[in-house]
Amino acid sequence: MAGPDPSSVLSLLKGQAVEEKNLLYSKEMIDRRVKALAGSISRDFEGREVVLIGVLNGAFIFLADLVRYLKIPHTIDFVRLASYGSGSVSSGSITVTKDVERNIRGKDVVIVEDIIDTGVSIAFLQERLEKRCPSSIKVCALIDKKQRRERVVKADYVGFALDEGFIVGYGLDFDERFRHLPEIYVIKEGDCDYTV
Numbered sequence: 416m417a418g419p420d421p422s423s424v425l426s427l428l429k430g431q432a433v434e435e436k437n438l439l440y441s442k443e444m445i446d447r448r449v450k451a452l453a454g455s456i457s458r459d460f461e462g463r464e465v466v467l468i469g470v471l472n473g474a475f476i477f478l479a480d481l482v483r484y485l486k487i488p489h490t491i492d493f494v495r496l497a498s499y500g501s502g503s504v505s506s507g508s509i510t511v512t513k514d515v516e517r518n519i520r521g522k523d524v525v526i527v528e529d530i531i532d533t534g535v536s537i538a539f540l541q542e543r544l545e546k547r548c549p550s551s552i553k554v555c556a557l558i559d560k561k562q563r564r565e566r567v568v569k570a571d572y573v574g575f576a577l578d579e580g581f582i583v584g585y586g587l588d589f590d591e592r593f594r595h596l597p598e599i600y601v602i603k604e605g606d607c608d609y610t611v
């Protein structure tokens with residue numbers, strides 16, 4: 416069944432936080448980068464099998480698209496971290512609300528994250544997974560937002576580098592909203608008062 420027409424979704428939101436003029440990455444741009452990332456991962460791990468660990472909730476759409484372009488055997492698992500409360504300001508402390516279930520000992524792991532901001536979440540997750548003795552851990556982030564970085568973390572595969580701004584769509588949320596948008600938009604904080 417066809418999903419909602421994205422243009423009608425956008426018109427629903429028009430005049431609210433998300434407007435066409437705030438479009439940052441179109442569907443086509445995202446698709447090109449996701450395909451390229453899958454190509455790099457497929458080349459780097461040729462002849463091997465990887466465990467992809469998607470960080471919920473934000474990475475669910477990115478991971479779903481990424482795996483369909485992968486050309487290597489892989490398995491998928493998820494972890495859910497709670498770091499942001501309501502709104503766009505990090506609470507600073509991370510809790511695991513759903514843990515990785517697969518045994519990753521001796522495996523090549525690729526963490527799939529929607530966006531790296533302060534780096535606190537990914538540093539926390541990397542340290543936690545290291546203790547389970549994988550053969551390697553790489554990080555694949557759709558967006559690397561460097562300006563507010565607090566921890567030294569390096570993403571091995573990056574879709575887009577962004578200086579600043581709070582963005583939504585393609586899995587990224589503001590207070591759990593806007594994840595469904597096929598494109599990525601910059602939103603103005605304090606401008607998110609629509610209800611559906």
Ligand code: IMP
Pocket residue numbers: 470473498499505528529530531532533534535536537560580581582583587588589
């Ligand atoms: P970090 O721990 O500060 O790197 O935060 C990473 C998490 O914060 C991401 O997985 C996102 O869920 C969320 N986040 C950071 N920046 C944005 C943004 O611009 N839009 C939506 N979510 C964001």
Ligand code: MG
Pocket residue numbers: 472473499588
């Ligand atoms: Mg989030």
